[in-house]
Amino acid sequence: MSEAAVRVIGLWASPYVIRVLIALKLKGVEYEFVEEVVGKKSELLLRSNPVHKKIPVLLHHGKPVSESLVIVQYIDEVWSSSSSGGAPAAAILPADPYTRAVHRFWAQYADDKVPSAVRILKGTDAGDKEQAAGQLAAALQLLEQAFVELSHGKRYFGGDSVAYLDIALVSHVGWVKAVEKIAGVALLDKAKVPNLVAWADRLCAHPAVADAIPDADKFVEYSVKYGSFSKPINGPAK
Numbered sequence: 001m002s003e004a005a006v007r008v009i010g011l012w013a014s015p016y017v018i019r020v021l022i023a024l025k026l027k028g029v030e031y032e033f034v035e036e037v038v039g040k041k042s043e044l045l046l047r048s049n050p051v052h053k054k055i056p057v058l059l060h061h062g063k064p065v066s067e068s069l070v071i072v073q074y075i076d077e078v079w080s081s082s083s084s085g086g087a088p089a090a091a092i093l094p095a096d097p098y099t100r101a102v103h104r105f106w107a108q109y110a111d112d113k114v115p116s117a118v119r120i121l122k123g124t125d126a127g128d129k130e131q132a133a134g135q136l137a138a139a140l141q142l143l144e145q146a147f148v149e150l151s152h153g154k155r156y157f158g159g160d161s162v163a164y165l166d167i168a169l170v171s172h173v174g175w176v177k178a179v180e181k182i183a184g185v186a187l188l189d190k191a192k193v194p195n196l197v198a199w200a201d202r203l204c205a206h207p208a209v210a211d212a213i214p215d216a217d218k219f220v221e222y223s224v225k226y227g228s229f230s231k232p233i234n235g236p237a238k
């Protein structure tokens with residue numbers, strides 16, 4: 001059997017993998033998901049991403065592309081509106097260079113702030129849970145303001161369409177919701193970040209996103225199975 005033209009090496013629970021799947025879905029690109037085994041790195045992964053040895057890796061006609069945000073940009077360039085034979089796929093990166101830079105800035109910011117706090121809150125990394133929750137809440141507050149500025153009163157960071165920052169940020173939502181349950185903290189709190197909460201609900205229901213981000217409980221189960229599941233800071237885990 002011949003290999004699929006597009007393959008993604010990953011695990012469903014990785015936010016970095018999730019964003020690649022969303023980008024492919026938005027572009028209508030068929031792909032094969034090559035699932036890694038938790039705790040083991042396949043030969044294919046080690047060969048495809050010898051520098052970082054991390055998922056995701058996109059294999060396009062066998063050629064590897066690593067680093068999730070690089071992959072999303074690659075997908076946007078390869079399956080651009082002009083290149084697709086059928087209905088034109090909307091661009092992921094904003095057309096305006098300044099807006100594009102702002103999206104990249106906040107995507108990087110989210111990757112710097114969210115996963116490190118999530119790892120502490122779910123007990124994978126050592127650290128002060130109260131402090132991590134505070135830092136994550138502060139980051140979400142800034143992202144709330146960024147949403148108000150970038151969305152111009154529309155549905156997404158990209159305005160009417162799902163764009164780069166939407167994809168980069170929504171990929172963290174499953175774990176943020178999971179650590180709310182694991183650590184007993186409110187993060188996506190309607191009282192504090194109302195626009196972000198509405199945006200997350202809207203985007204998680206989007207057809208290109210819904211399948212890629214399972215229910216928070218599934219992330220909690222994953223954490224129980226594979227990570228250290230430590231004591232909640234605000235009472236028992238729900």
Ligand SMILES: N[C@@H](CCC(=O)N[C@@H](CS)C(=O)NCC(=O)O)C(=O)O
Pocket residue numbers: 013014015016053054055056066067068069
């Ligand atoms: N900056 C990378 C991060 C990827 C990453 O950290 N992937 C994790 C899974 S969520 C991984 O492969 N971890 C295995 C390891 O650190 O060895 C990206 O955006 O792709």
